[in-house]
Amino acid sequence: MSDAENVKALNGLLNGIAQRVYYGKSEISEELLKNEIYPDMSQEEFHALHDKMRGLLKSMAVADMDQTQLDAFLTAQTRKHGGVSAEQAAALARFWKAHRTRVRDSLLSQSRWEPALRALDWRVDVQTASSRGRASSTPVALVELELGRNGQDSEFLCLEFDELRVNQVLKKLAEIQKNIDSIVHHS
Incomplete structure (x- = not known):
């Protein structure tokens, strides 16, 4: 050639x-x-x-x-x-x-995993008065996840967490991060 x-x-x-x-x-x-x-x-x-x-x-x-x-x-x-x-x-x-x-x-x-997380929005609401007139200051975290597959319209998932649930989620995320770190450092 x-x-x-x-x-x-x-x-x-x-x-x-x-x-x-x-x-x-x-x-x-x-x-x-x-x-x-x-x-x-x-x-x-x-x-x-x-x-x-x-x-x-x-x-x-x-x-x-x-x-x-x-x-x-x-x-x-x-x-x-x-x-x-x-x-x-x-x-x-x-x-x-x-x-x-x-x-x-x-x-x-x-x-990329499907469905993928396209967006995440969150806020914390504090209820200042209940319907019965009593004062309340219990914070509530509202999380909106936008999920979707490539080429398809998004789906939205709304979650509501009290303080206990937020702490449980944070603990689980810390465990996941620890597991990921251990795998990455052993590779």
């Missing part, structure tokens, strides 16, 4: 990997990419190239690399034994410049 053909083939491979991994096109398989883009390459060579490019794209995507980070990363990859050639690094840089935002958006949407 000429240099231009190599660059074109590598761009096709990177696009195919992105289509499958980040854009949900499950019909694009490693075998399809090999047969369409690299029909003359052995299965072992193609598998190694595919895995290397997929791994590099994953590293770039997970770090959401900006141009400075990308340049440093690709420079290191070109100097590394078994890394990438200068032409491959250039192709990766062009690909990432064109696809970074879309890959990032795809990763964000894949990691």
Whole structure:
């Protein structure tokens, strides 16, 4: 293959990997990419190239690399034994410049729970007099949650908490935060 053909083939491979991994096109398989883009390459060579490019794209995507980070990363990859050639690094840089935002958006949407919390509003009301004329100063927290699935209208959930319930919710949130912290610090 000429240099231009190599660059074109590598761009096709990177696009195919992105289509499958980040854009949900499950019909694009490693075998399809090999047969369409690299029909003359052995299965072992193609598998190694595919895995290397997929791994590099994953590293770039997970770090959401900006141009400075990308340049440093690709420079290191070109100097590394078994890394990438200068032409491959250039192709990766062009690909990432064109696809970074879309890959990032795809990763964000894949990691989002549904239904998602779209908004939260709250206030504390203090009732100053009861209907029977007795003075009361019991605070009540009112919380309105806006929940929704992607592409659908929101649903609203209104909750009312007295002081005891607010304290119970805060305690549970502190427990959740503690559990999250323990998982993050052990990873």
